[in-house]
Amino acid sequence: MNDTYYRPQDLPRFGEIGEGAPELWQKFSEWYGAVFREGALSEREKALIALAVSHTVQCPYCIDAYTQACLEKGSNEEQMTEAVHVAAAIRGGSALVHGVQMRNVAHRLQR
Amino acid sequence: MGESSLVGRAHGLANPAVQRAHLEALVLPRRFEGALADSTLMPLKALEVNTLQVNVGKLCNQTCRHCHVDAGPARTEVMSLEVMRACLDVLERYDIPTLDVTGGAPEIYPHLRELIDGAFNVGAHVMHRCNLTTLLTGPCQDLPAFLAERRVEIVASLPYYLPKQTDAQRGVGVFEKSIEALRLLNGIGYGREGSGLHLHLVTNPVGAFLPAGQSSLAQDWKRELHRRYGVEFNDLYTITNMPIARFLEYLEDSGNLQPYMERLVQAFNPQAAAGVMCRYLVSVSWDGRIYDCDFNQMLDLRIADHPGMTIFDFDLERLALRRIATGQHCFGCTAGAGSSCGGAVA
Ligand code: SF4
Ligand code: SF4
Numbered sequence: 001m002n003d004t005y006y007r008p009q010d011l012p013r014f015g016e017i018g019e020g021a022p023e024l025w026q027k028f029s030e031w032y033g034a035v036f037r038e039g040a041l042s043e044r045e046k047a048l049i050a051l052a053v054s055h056t057v058q059c060p061y062c063i064d065a066y067t068q069a070c071l072e073k074g075s076n077e078e079q080m081t082e083a084v085h086v087a088a089a090i091r092g093g094s095a096l097v098h099g100v101q102m103r104n105v106a107h108r109l110q111r
Numbered sequence: 112m113g114e115s116s117l118v119g120r121a122h123g124l125a126n127p128a129v130q131r132a133h134l135e136a137l138v139l140p141r142r143f144e145g146a147l148a149d150s151t152l153m154p155l156k157a158l159e160v161n162t163l164q165v166n167v168g169k170l171c172n173q174t175c176r177h178c179h180v181d182a183g184p185a186r187t188e189v190m191s192l193e194v195m196r197a198c199l200d201v202l203e204r205y206d207i208p209t210l211d212v213t214g215g216a217p218e219i220y221p222h223l224r225e226l227i228d229g230a231f232n233v234g235a236h237v238m239h240r241c242n243l244t245t246l247l248t249g250p251c252q253d254l255p256a257f258l259a260e261r262r263v264e265i266v267a268s269l270p271y272y273l274p275k276q277t278d279a280q281r282g283v284g285v286f287e288k289s290i291e292a293l294r295l296l297n298g299i300g301y302g303r304e305g306s307g308l309h310l311h312l313v314t315n316p317v318g319a320f321l322p323a324g325q326s327s328l329a330q331d332w333k334r335e336l337h338r339r340y341g342v343e344f345n346d347l348y349t350i351t352n353m354p355i356a357r358f359l360e361y362l363e364d365s366g367n368l369q370p371y372m373e374r375l376v377q378a379f380n381p382q383a384a385a386g387v388m389c390r391y392l393v394s395v396s397w398d399g400r401i402y403d404c405d406f407n408q409m410l411d412l413r414i415a416d417h418p419g420m421t422i423f424d425f426d427l428e429r430l431a432l433r434r435i436a437t438g439q440h441c442f443g444c445t446a447g448a449g450s451s452c453g454g455a456v457a
Pocket of ligand 1 (some may be wrong): 171172173174175177179180181182212215216242265281399
């Protein structure tokens with residue numbers, strides 16, 4: 001189990017990436033914090049968006065962190081599942097809509 | 112789900128000393144006392160006693176999975192008339208503005224009305240922690256009207272605005288009954304704008320995670336409870352589940368204890384620590400002992416400098432300046448926005 005690229009104990013070590021470029025890390029951290037603060041969207045809504053995006057980028061760290069964050073912001077499993085479906089629908093839809101390119105190429109080649 | 116109490120199952124965690132030992136044995140990034148010291152709050156001291164919190168006993172019609180009291184229908188620990196009257200005597204002798212009645216389910220405590228009447232008659236404001244479902248049982252039918260006449264503030268437990276989560280924590284069918292009880296309370300004015308009858312809801316997470324921000328959550332709850340069930344309430348209090356009794360059992364059984372405690376430690380908030388409820392209240396157990404709070408009571412963690420004090424030798428001057436006994440469980444009160452019987456503190 002230890003010989004995997006993804007290890008849960010690495011998530012809390014995220015900050016170590018700052019050691020290589022402290023200023024950039026600080027800028028990222030400040031910006032990241034500001035992004036998730038209550039604004040025109042609530043913190044709960046932002047966490048749901050983050051959860052959905054986590055699934056499209058398929059990052060196990062983000063999925064872990066934002067599943068917890070969504071629950072802590074008051075979302076329930078039904079809402080979180082719908083958010084994942086939104087992500088999945090966009091992924092599926094974006095694959096499918098590229099079918100138009102396939103059709104364009106096919107029609108050009110078979111003209 | 113909590114089929115019965117820890118005591119009923121002769122579980123090791125039924126013993127408060129075992130609970131304390133399990134918590135102390137955890138290897139965590141810091142100790143609570145260290146976190147307090149870093150915030151110049153060590154030793155933690157009381158600031159005043161504005162509330163007498165009386166736990167009338169462990170008898171309850173439910174056996175919720177997260178219960179820090181380990182309450183249930185088969186528990187026999189109930190406050191005697193003698194101890195209850197000694198509580199009233201304290202309210203009469205001293206200027207303590209609020210009586211906070213908790214349990215178990217105080218609604219099924221046989222001397223509840225005498226306790227509330229007594230406090231009301233000496234001018235104390237009464238808060239009643241209500242589990243809702245008891246209100247639908249025969250002997251409690253006229254209790255809401257009794258509470259309303261004495262302007263008692265009701266603090267009712269409802270972990271979530273949907274049945275699935277609520278029933279998972281509190282038992283099958285509890286949600287539906289709770290909604291019926293809330294409608295009943297709304298029907299006599301409780302929770303209605305301008306009625307002066309306050310009905311607050313308490314939510315605690317259904318699982319091993321921290322509660323949401325109180326104000327943003329309140330908006331969701333008001334909208335959803337009104338839209339789905341026509342129910343109204345005043346404020347929403349978010350409470351962190353404490354690693355005590357049945358919630359401690361759940362954390363251990365589900366493998367969540369270590370990460371949950373780490374989460375609490377990591378979320379330590381000095382502002383929340385400065386406002387912890389033990390600085391403003393004392394807690395009386397069913398047998399008359401005095402504790403810093405209901406959580407210390409359940410862990411049988413006595414008051415540091417007056418471990419033997421009871422309601423019969425209650426000394427407000429000493430209690431108002433007392434040193435508070437703390438432990439790793441206290442991280443539950445200081446995580447994020449903090450948690451107290453009145454919800455978030457920071
Ligand atoms: S949480 Fe409250 S209602 Fe549930 S068992 Fe404990 S005392 Fe009873
Ligand atoms: S558990 Fe009790 S003693 Fe500890 S901080 Fe919370 S209220 Fe205070």
